[in-house]
Amino acid sequence: MTTSSVNWPVAALRDAELRDRTYMRVGGRVRWLLEPATPQELQLAIVTARERGFVPRILGGGCNLVIEDGLHDCLVITTDRMKRCFRPLRGSSRFDEQTQQGELVHIDPAEDPRLVVWAGTTLQKLCSTATDLGLSGLECLAGVPGQLGGGIAMNAGGRYGEMWDCVELVRVIEPDGRMLDLPRAECTPRYRNGGLGERVVAGAILKLVPRTRALVRERAKQYLKEKNDAQPLTEWSAGCVFKNPDKQRSGGLSAGQLVERCGLKGRERGDAYVSPQHGNFVINRRNASSADVLGLIEELRAEVASQTGVQLELEVKVWCREPG
Ligand SMILES: Cc1cc2nc3c(=O)[nH]c(=O)nc-3n(C[C@H](O)[C@H](O)[C@H](O)COP(=O)(O)OP(=O)(O)OC[C@H]3O[C@@H](n4cnc5c(N)ncnc54)[C@H](O)[C@@H]3O)c2cc1C
Structure with missing residues (x-):
C-alpha cells in the first residue's frame, strides 16, 4: 500500500x-x-x-x-481518528465552544449532563464514559459496536431505546461543504435511519440523565447480557442483515424469526453462514468473499419471500464497486 x-x-x-x-x-x-x-x-x-x-x-x-x-x-x-468525547464548558450550549479546556473544567455532571462527542468516538467508549459519570441514556447501546457518526446515521438501538433518544444537537456537513448545527427538533430520525440524507455527521451534543453510577452500570450490564445471550456478538458479522418488517405483515415475527421459520438458520454459502444463534446474522467464518455474503443474503430474502410473502428490507449498507 x-x-x-x-x-x-x-x-x-x-x-x-x-x-x-x-x-x-x-x-x-x-x-x-x-x-x-x-x-x-x-x-x-x-x-x-x-x-x-x-x-x-x-x-x-x-x-x-x-x-x-x-x-x-x-x-x-x-472518521476513525475523530475520537473525542468530553463535557461542554460551563453554560455553553454550542458545539463551537468545545476547546481543549472543556475537558479540564469540572462541572458536576448532574448540573450539566451533556457530552460533546466527535463522530469517530466508539459507542462502547461513549457508554463507558457515561457510566463513569453516572449519566443514563446510552445503556440501550451496550454491546453495539460502531462509532457515534454511524450510530446517528443508522439510529442504532434496540428494544430499550435508540441513539437519537439522547441527541440534543447534531453537527453535520452538507454536501456543499457547509457545517451546520441541527437541533433535535429539526430532525426526523426513524427506525434504523437517522434521516440525515447526504449529510455527514461530524459530532453531536448528547443530553443524558443524571443517575447513580451503580444504577447505570447495572442496567448496561443487564442489557449486555441479554444481547450476548441472543446474538453472536464476537463473530465476524455486519449486525442484523434485515430490518424487522411491519408486524402486521409478518404476523408479529421479527426478521430473524422469519429466517428461522423458513428453516434457513445454518444455511451456508462459501465461507459465509447464517448464525445458528440468530437468524438475522450472516457470519464470515474466516475467508468469506463479498459474493458469498451477498449471495447468501439474496438467497435468504428470496426464500423468505417465497415461503411467507414478506419482502425483507436490508438494514446493512452495501458498498458496490460502482457507486450508486
Ligand atoms: C455484532 C453486532 C451487533 C450489532 N448490534 C446492533 C444493535 O443492537 N442495534 C443496532 O442498531 N445496530 C447494531 N449493529 C449494527 C451497527 O453496530 C450499528 O448500525 C452502528 O451504528 C454502525 O456504526 P458504524 O460506525 O460502524 O457505521 P458504518 O458501518 O461504518 O456505516 C454504516 C452507515 O452509516 C454511514 N455513516 C457512518 N459514519 C457516518 C457519519 N459520520 N456521517 C454520516 N454517515 C455515516 C455509512 O456511510 C454507512 O452508510 C450491530 C453490529 C454488529 C456487528
Whole structure:
C-alpha cells in the first residue's frame, strides 16, 4: 500500500484495504482513503474531495456494512481518528465552544449532563464514559459496536431505546461543504435511519440523565447480557442483515424469526453462514468473499419471500464497486 498525504489537505492512503476496517472482515480496496482527525478536517476533506469530482463515502466502524471485493475506484473518508468525547464548558450550549479546556473544567455532571462527542468516538467508549459519570441514556447501546457518526446515521438501538433518544444537537456537513448545527427538533430520525440524507455527521451534543453510577452500570450490564445471550456478538458479522418488517405483515415475527421459520438458520454459502444463534446474522467464518455474503443474503430474502410473502428490507449498507 502506498501512503501519500502530499496531494490531500488531510492524512490520506492510496489503494487502502477496507476489509479489516469492517467488523465482518469482507471487502476490497479503495482508490483513496482520507483520514481527518477533527470536524474541521472532515469538512476540508469533503470539500476537497468534491472539488476533485469524488462523491465521498463515509466509513465509521464498518459494523453495519458489507463492502464488495475488488478495487473501488472512488474515495472513502474514515472518521476513525475523530475520537473525542468530553463535557461542554460551563453554560455553553454550542458545539463551537468545545476547546481543549472543556475537558479540564469540572462541572458536576448532574448540573450539566451533556457530552460533546466527535463522530469517530466508539459507542462502547461513549457508554463507558457515561457510566463513569453516572449519566443514563446510552445503556440501550451496550454491546453495539460502531462509532457515534454511524450510530446517528443508522439510529442504532434496540428494544430499550435508540441513539437519537439522547441527541440534543447534531453537527453535520452538507454536501456543499457547509457545517451546520441541527437541533433535535429539526430532525426526523426513524427506525434504523437517522434521516440525515447526504449529510455527514461530524459530532453531536448528547443530553443524558443524571443517575447513580451503580444504577447505570447495572442496567448496561443487564442489557449486555441479554444481547450476548441472543446474538453472536464476537463473530465476524455486519449486525442484523434485515430490518424487522411491519408486524402486521409478518404476523408479529421479527426478521430473524422469519429466517428461522423458513428453516434457513445454518444455511451456508462459501465461507459465509447464517448464525445458528440468530437468524438475522450472516457470519464470515474466516475467508468469506463479498459474493458469498451477498449471495447468501439474496438467497435468504428470496426464500423468505417465497415461503411467507414478506419482502425483507436490508438494514446493512452495501458498498458496490460502482457507486450508486
Ligand atoms: C455484532 C453486532 C451487533 C450489532 N448490534 C446492533 C444493535 O443492537 N442495534 C443496532 O442498531 N445496530 C447494531 N449493529 C449494527 C451497527 O453496530 C450499528 O448500525 C452502528 O451504528 C454502525 O456504526 P458504524 O460506525 O460502524 O457505521 P458504518 O458501518 O461504518 O456505516 C454504516 C452507515 O452509516 C454511514 N455513516 C457512518 N459514519 C457516518 C457519519 N459520520 N456521517 C454520516 N454517515 C455515516 C455509512 O456511510 C454507512 O452508510 C450491530 C453490529 C454488529 C456487528
